[in-house]
Amino acid sequence: MSLLLRFLGIATETGSRTPSQLIARESVGRIAAALDALPADRARLYACFAYVLARVAGADLRTEPREKTTIEETLVRCAGVPASEARIVTDIARGEVEHLGSTNNYIVTREFGRLSTLEEKVQLLECLFAVAAADDLITGNESTEITLIAKEIGLAQADVLATRTRFRDKLAELRPLPGERGS
Numbered sequence: 575m576s577l578l579l580r581f582l583g584i585a586t587e588t589g590s591r592t593p594s595q596l597i598a599r600e601s602v603g604r605i606a607a608a609l610d611a612l613p614a615d616r617a618r619l620y621a622c623f624a625y626v627l628a629r630v631a632g633a634d635l636r637t638e639p640r641e642k643t644t645i646e647e648t649l650v651r652c653a654g655v656p657a658s659e660a661r662i663v664t665d666i667a668r669g670e671v672e673h674l675g676s677t678n679n680y681i682v683t684r685e686f687g688r689l690s691t692l693e694e695k696v697q698l699l700e701c702l703f704a705v706a707a708a709d710d711l712i713t714g715n716e717s718t719e720i721t722l723i724a725k726e727i728g729l730a731q732a733d734v735l736a737t738r739t740r741f742r743d744k745l746a747e748l749r750p751l752p753g754e755r756g757s
Contacts, residue, residue: 595681605666615689620653621663622686623698626723628667629679630702633719637668644708648701680726687727695727699737707744714746 605621627648631641642664649660671679687695702723706716717738724734742748 605663605670619686619689619694620649620655621667622682622689623653623694623701624649624663624667625670625679625682626686626698627701627705628664628671629683630716630719630723631705631708632668632671633706634713634715638709640708641705642668644705648704652697652701683723683726690727695729696733696737698727699724699729699733703737703741707741710744711746711749712741712744717745717747 605624624645627645628637631637631645645664645667646657646660649655649663650657655663686698690698699720702720703712706712706720720738721731721734724731738745
């Protein structure tokens with residue numbers, strides 16, 4: 575099979591990359607290219623970071639303006655990305671998430687897990703909840719996506735639950751249904 579993939583120009587000589595992995599690698603490369611002020615290894619890590627934030631923002635099939643702003647602010651605050659680059663990186667990441675789909679989401683997220691420290695993984699988890707809560711509501715889809723991402727980067731369920739607890743007032747499933755507030 576690897577000979578066929580190499581013949582078609584899809585795999586490397588070792589045949590170790592699937593077409594999805596190559597597409598995801600190109601996606602991260604496009605984002606990292608916008609981070610020209612950072613060393614290449616940090617740019618790649620933060621490109622994955624931006625992509626995963628955009629993945630959560632779009633989990634409910636729309637990215638609210640406040641979620642986009644929160645991604646930009648998070649890149650500046652947590653990654654040290656200059657504000658002018660954060661806007662561009664966010665736009666590229668959102669476009670890549672919309673364009674690539676779920677298989678590539680997994681590949682990029684696993685790449686972040688491979689490149690990051692435990693501290694960076696926990697920081698990402700906190701940022702994921704902050705982005706999802708930016709519009710004052712963490713939907714069930716966003717919450718589920720965060721849980722999947724945490725698993726993909728190797729965090730324990732206990733980490734997710736501890737962080738989720740801090741955002742409980744934003745969780746859609748814990749909010750009263752319309753008409754229940756009257757009591």
